[in-house]
Amino acid sequence: MLRIHQIKMEIEHSDREIEIQLRKKLGMGASEPLSWRIARESLDLRKGQPARVVYSIDLFAGDREPKLLKKLGKDAERLDAEDQTHSTESGPKGNVLQFPPVVIGFGPAGMFAAERLSRHGYTPVIIERGSRVEKRVEDIETFWSSGVLNPESNVQFGEGGAGTFSDGKLTSRSKDPRGQQVLDLLAELGAPEDIRYRQKPHIGTDVLRHVVKAMRLRIEAQGGQFLFDTKVCLIKRLPDGLFELELSNGMKMKSDVVVLAVGHSARDTFAMLHGQGVELRQKPFAVGVRIEHQQSEINLQQYSEHLEALEKRYGASEYKLTATTSGGRGVYTFCMCPGGEVVAASSEPGGVVTNGMSRRARDMENANSALLVSVTPEDFNSKHLLSGIEFQRALEAAAYELGGRTYGAPYMTVGEFLGHRPFNASDETGKIKPTYRPHPVKADFRTAMPPFLLEALQDGLTQMGQKMKAFADGDGILTAFETRSSSPVRILRDENTFESISHPGLYPCGEGAGYAGGITSSAIDGIRVAEHILTRGRPELQASWD
Incomplete structure (x- = not known):
């Protein structure tokens, strides 16, 4: 079997059109038998280049393999048929x-x-x-x-x-x-x-x-x-x-x-x-918050001039962002959920934990993602093996208190979190509505965070907004805390x-x-x-x- 790379198609296309392009690359006529399947599909949206869907195709080539390998060069490779499983007799005899x-x-x-x-x-x-x-x-x-x-x-x-x-x-x-x-x-x-x-x-x-x-x-x-x-x-x-x-x-x-x-x-x-x-x-791990935006805004920024065609083919758009603070600490998005919701993920009484979830259709109004800061054992200053767990628990307990001790989660807008607008506990009129279940509670959770965590999130969020404008929208929603990413x-x-x-x-x-x-x-x-x-x-x- 051969794997054929770089079969490039316009965004809107059919399987029949893929086969036509494959035959053209292989130099095969329309009447010649051809057996193939899609191995990989990716999207090329590089600036200055026409948008393309790029395929790798597995081809059952038989005795034509040597000729095609020579013809296609780096755009083809032979796949070795290896059985990577074990037989029932794989255990040592007598053991x-x-x-x-x-x-x-x-x-x-x-x-x-x-x-x-x-x-x-x-x-x-x-x-x-x-x-x-x-x-x-x-x-x-x-x-x-x-x-x-x-x-x-x-x-x-x-x-x-x-x-x-x-x-x-x-x-x-x-x-x-x-x-x-x-x-x-x-x-x-x-x-x-x-x-x-x-x-x-x-x-x-x-x-x-x-x-x-x-x-x-x-x-x-x-x-x-x-x-x-x-x-x-x-x-x-x-x-x-x-x-x-x-x-x-x-x-x-x-x-x-x-x-x-x-x-x-x-x-x-x-x-x-x-x-x-x-x-x-x-070991190092990460903690942070969940951030929500309107999915339509994310689609518009990510898909740009190809919005209609890409929404039709792929649905809600994803993103992945990273930043490094002035102090060298990593900040990154994680487990991004297009067209999803923020939910309670607690497993212990008296602690609030957030997570994100999407259905197959990814058809809800908001996008959400974890926004996390890398944490090392030095940050909680204890050599006890389980002190990282206590660090997580402290954040979860603080969120539980701020949420009214009913597993409500505290939230605030991006603008409030960054200090671009004063915090207003009674203002719930923003264009982006929090989706957290059981229920969100408007509360300023900045004072519940260690200074290094607050500063890193604010720095990282600002940097990410420079890379993707919609990300730092002042009406974006931050819900606290995400502590169980690893x-x-x-x-x-x-x-x-x-x-x-x-x-x-x-x-x-x-x-x-x-x-x-x-x-x-x-x-x-x-x-x-x-x-x-x-x-x-x-x-x-x-x-x-x-």
């Missing part, structure tokens, strides 16, 4: 796992680790502290409508992980070929086909919920077993090298290998691991075996363990861990709990 693997957490890393293991007969037991996605949706909607929080079933905890209630963005900087495996499997489970090749693929929270359920059913059909609404309270390493897990339902379970795929909000689990001597380290700790693991450096057989992976950021990179990490377990030993089906 048998006594118990099924345990996967703790069913976010992206846990899902893809469990799927890969179950595909090869390892019958993993998946333990998820939160609820099945169907009940989880009900619990979250109750929280957003009434302010009644379920600490174990919310935006952070439950089937699918935190990403289930987001834009469902699948972009990743990783060049790992497993990334395409992730996209292909998601599409097979019901995600839109275009995620296989779009430059910026996304699923949308409404579709992703169904995909997550389909993944669970697939794993069950392959022999996996699930325990929902069950928290792992203790992980002990026994003298014989096995692990014993104590669960919140009173059960105890043993296993040779444990995949630790908890999310970045599993604070009590981090504390438990620290108490058990598992090696953890503080994990404040890293569970240390061997770079070759992926096992905990202090507890061999324990496999930290994904975003919560500090090795990924986002759905796709977390899924890739889960697959890599599963692949190593597949080389460790063959499964022996045996009950693992009592």
Whole structure:
């Protein structure tokens, strides 16, 4: 198979027109047989150049490959057909796992680790502290409508992980070929086909919920077993090298290998691991606010003179902005949600956490994004491994107080935040309306922020407004605080075996363990861990709990 690059099309075009352009590039007549599929689609909007949609095409060329490679030069490459999965016989002969693997957490890393293991007969037991996605949706909607929080079933905890209630963005900087495996499997489970090749693929929270359920059913059909609404309270390493897990339902379970795929909000689990001597380290993370604009203004600025054609083809526009403060601190947008809303993402009583979410259609009035500032351990001046969590909690508690202790979130306009206009708690007449659920509360949250955080946000926001005028619109809405963009700790693991450096057989992976950021990179990490377990030993089906 060949991959043909640089098939350039006008914005409005059909698949038939793609084939005509492909045949022209290949020098093939209209009657010659041609089998192809889209591998990548990107958008070229460089200034001074005509707007184009650019494709890479996978071509089934057969014995024509050598001739086409020579003809097309750098615009063609041969794809090697490699089986990057393991067979069920991949474990060392004679080395048998006594118990099924345990996967703790069913976010992206846990899902893809469990799927890969179950595909090869390892019958993993998946333990998820939160609820099945169907009940989880009900619990979250109750929280957003009434302010009644379920600490174990919310935006952070439950089937699918935190990403289930987001834009469902699948972009990743990783060049790992497993990334395409992730996209292909998601599409097979019901995600839109275009995620296989779009430059910026996304699923949308409404579709992703169904995909997550389909993944669970697939794993069950392959022999996996699930325990929902069950928290792992203790992980002990026994003298014989096995692990014993104590669960919140009173059960105890043993296993040779444990995949630790908890999310970045599993604070009590981090504390438990620290108490058990598992090696953890503080790591940098980020905190900030959610910023909202009118999506129509973002489209106008991003799409410019191609507005009508690009809105028709791609819908709501995205953006990604970065800045560096005069003091060298990074400020950046994160998890931008076109045509979406800001929602409560709390998981602990007495704390307000914000997040963004979009449906597949991205058809709501506002765009929103996290606006974050990089935070290092030096900023909270404590060597305690979990002090980053306390830093997050302090911001969440301050927002809870300012929001009236009912999970309302404090908000203010960009103009007020930057000091371009006086703060007015009674003025709610701006052209941009806050979307936060359960409910927004007009409040000046600047005094609740450490000085370095306030100064960095103001500096970064001003710089970003110079790059993208609509971004610093004085009527823009800032809602506080976004604190759960990444994990404040890293569970240390061997770079070759992926096992905990202090507890061999324990496999930290994904975003919560500090090795990924986002759905796709977390899924890739889960697959890599599963692949190593597949080389460790063959499964022996045996009950693992009592």
